[in-house]
Amino acid sequence: MTLVQLEENILAALAELREARRKLEPLAQDWALADQSYRKAQSIAYAKSSGTIPERKAFVDDQCNQEMYAAHSLEAIREAAKENVRALQTEVSAYQTLASLLKSEMQLEGRYET
Numbered sequence: 001m002t003l004v005q006l007e008e009n010i011l012a013a014l015a016e017l018r019e020a021r022r023k024l025e026p027l028a029q030d031w032a033l034a035d036q037s038y039r040k041a042q043s044i045a046y047a048k049s050s051g052t053i054p055e056r057k058a059f060v061d062d063q064c065n066q067e068m069y070a071a072h073s074l075e076a077i078r079e080a081a082k083e084n085v086r087a088l089q090t091e092v093s094a095y096q097t098l099a100s101l102l103k104s105e106m107q108l109e110g111r112y113e114t
Contacts, residue, residue, distance in 0.1 A: 003102065010095045017088040024081045031074040038067040 001009075045063035049056040061068070 001098070001102075006095065006099055006102065010092065010099070013088060013092045013095060017085065017092060020081065020085045020088055024078070024085055027074070027078045027081050031071065031078045034067070034071040034074045038064060038071040041067040 041064040042060055045060040046056060048063075049059040051059070
């Protein structure tokens, strides 16, 4: 890999990382709102329920099914986006390590001055 290729790869990875971070924030906000709605629906349903604890839980689950699905789906999407950001950070770190190795190699060969 040449220095030019390395620089291009680093810049591309950084741009992709910035974009992934930009997309993560609204996903986190969407999940927080969905989770809040789910918890509120649970509270309301539990207050309306009666019977034994398992019967009340079953009633709550039945009443909050859509809110639970929305919250859990958004949580999964948010977690996937977070993992993507972590993977991109690892990629950038690997490029930084490679750049450092190339720099050291060039210094040993006398082609790089500090």
